[in-house]
Amino acid sequence: MNLSHHLIDQLRRAMAKLQFPEVPLVLEQPPDPQMGDRSCTVALALAKALKRPPRQLANEILSAFPKDDPLIGRVEIAGAGYLNFFWSLDAYRVTLQQILTEGEGFGSSEIGAGEKRLFEFVSANPTGPMNVVSARAAAVGDSLVRLGKKTGFEANSEYYVNDAGKQIEMLGLSVQARIKQIQGLAAEIPEGGYHGGYVKDLAAQAIAKYPGDPVGASAREMGRWTAQRIVEKQKSALDAYGVHFDRWFYESELHESNRPEETLEKLKQAGHIYEKESALFFRTSQFGDDEDRVVITSDGRPTYFLPDIAYHLDKAERGYAKVIDLWGPDHHGHVQRMLAAMQALGFPDDFLEVLIVQQVNLLRSGQPVKMSKRTGEIVTLEELVEEVGSDATKQIFLSRRWSSHLDFDIEAAKDRSEKSPVFYVQYAHARISSIFRKAGAYQVIQDGDYKKLGAVEERDLLRALSLFPDEVEASALQMAPHRLNAYLSELATIFHKFYHECRVLNEDDAPLTRARLALCRAVQITLKEGLRLLGMSAPEQM
């Protein structure tokens, strides 16, 4: 039972009865609760097509609307032609009961209809530690997968490991140079190599691993081995962050089964490949890219683009109807060519969606944190989680749209005083838990108790709770976890007001106590589930 879905059904029936054209029916929240619980602008939208005044249309829809729906208290027409709906007390009672019986299942829906969706994110190169953008993408991607599952999609997460190609050799050469240095030999890290301190650590490990002659191993072999170590570190860092992937997909798997070659063959047969100056070009410019792209270099090596296409083909072959890639801002130049590739291979336009997770400016007490990629001096995901904590870190990332460039102040994020809004939602959950610790044995709400919930604060809470399924759905469909985050803050605010105004435990009024405890339980369930969808914990105590 979803109140909003029910209302939309009723509206659609009324519209059909009037033989109005079919238009998308969207419900909104009126700016002021006084105006109603949900509103619809369909009359405004239809005014133009039907060439009639919106208020008149609203009146007709209203007259065709069922008068005896027990869940709808009343309907009003306001302003230019808004239809404003008020839930009945019955609707609130039903919602509350529903939350108590469904528990964490509250807010789940089937709109995804089992569609298979793959979210690929982080996919940091196995040549060094992950940075803050990876931390941001991990928070967003993880939440999107959770939201997807919640709304009936078969959603999975995947991390693509670029463990092949030139960069791996370069990594091997860098480690070998460090090994020589450790052994007192003269050696320089090659041009374009990796300078970070972690390379030294890995070199030391490599000496232990290859006691005979570490430098004698091929650069590729050394690179592979090192990359594997780095991937293990990435896994454990993400683990500490609370982000798990359904699958780690290795580029080397693609090469082992000749997928890039097969892909190239497919492209050739479709006539998308031509040779120029002894390199092979993919005619991506015919599909919206600025220029054609090289897939095989003039010295015969595939560029990263080819295995990338093969990888996306593999995703499709595994049955995913839609794949969503979260990329960093440094890759936005590649979006067009990948979309072009998908189109050239005959996929629907919306098969691939690339979300560019924007950059993060790290600050410390207002001062930019200096970082150098070249020398490997960066703040890593690991350090960030270690210093700030995973919940606080995620809270900051998930309170903004992924597309906004954001400032992340480490000192502000660490602040645990009342100035910090980071733990606001969790605090509401902890407060409720505290009430239940004091309440003793939980008494189930009884039918007559509902009448006791008449205060504004109680009503506001019930209204807010009834919105949770809508917010979950909107957040999932719009791929906007920050919406859910904002909703939870709002719910927490309303709860804190309620807490301030309405004493829950009243020894002289058992029905009121039962009713308010039921309300608290419902809020607790909703907060906990909401936090889970954001990948955050719901502490019992703070």
Added chain:
RNA sequence: GCGCCUGUAGCUCAACCGGACAGAGCAUCGGCCUUCUAAGCCGAGGGUUCCGAGUUCAAGUCUCGGCAGGCGUACCA
């Protein structure tokens, strides 16, 4: 040069793919702890939504032209 992202309160960000008087937090000022957690609550001030046109009954949101910042622009990934 070209492409992408961004521009909203002093600061950090929202605004439900065009809807009602643009909202929060922080900062500033003023109240509330002998009562279930003050990591909380209540109140005040604070806006030409970068600028200029256009589309629309309706524009922070869409289109075009500027301005500013960021990122990208490899036969590297």
